[in-house]
Amino acid sequence: MPTKLANSSHGGVTTDPRIHQILERSCYTCHSTTGTAPWYAALSPAYMAAGSARQALNFSDWSTYDAHHQQTQLKSIESTINNGSMPPGNYTVLDHSARLSNAEKQALRAWLATQISSGPQ
Numbered sequence: 001m002p003t004k005l006a007n008s009s010h011g012g013v014t015t016d017p018r019i020h021q022i023l024e025r026s027c028y029t030c031h032s033t034t035g036t037a038p039w040y041a042a043l044s045p046a047y048m049a050a051g052s053a054r055q056a057l058n059f060s061d062w063s064t065y066d067a068h069h070q071q072t073q074l075k076s077i078e079s080t081i082n083n084g085s086m087p088p089g090n091y092t093v094l095d096h097s098a099r100l101s102n103a104e105k106q107a108l109r110a111w112l113a114t115q116i117s118s119g120p121q
Ligand code: HEC
Pocket: 023, 026, 027, 028, 029, 030, 031, 044, 046, 047, 049, 050, 052, 053, 056, 057, 073, 076, 077, 080, 081, 085, 086, 087, 088, 091, 098, 100
């Protein structure tokens, strides 16, 4: 599958290729309109719920989110990374490659820190 960078010029979630790669591998399967899972992982309950996952957060629609909604989503992403709830455990048992390594979590946290504005919204 060709890797294409999410429309970096107009408001994709990130222009950083490393971050993009991590999100694409571990999150886009359920949180984008383009993601596909390996057949065995597609059997996990969380993947079956991917419709609701995309309602909660859809990276494909990122550029249509307003600034406030983007901030809310970034904070929500940060907490799922910090508490380890995403990608869901019942999915990563089936697709180990989606698991986030500590280095990847750190990279995501560092990126989120640059994206989340600390001031009041
Ligand atoms: C196997 C499918 C799947 C993958 C992979 C996945 N998610 Fe989710 N995600 C879900 C589902 C399903 C929901 C809705 C869950 C709910 O409402 O309980 C969700 C909800 C969320 C939410 C909304 C907040 C919340 O806790 O309900 C955020 C933020 C999120 N995911 C971030 C991520 C990030 C970041 C990644 C990658 C590191 C990721 N997800 C990978 C299935 C997935």
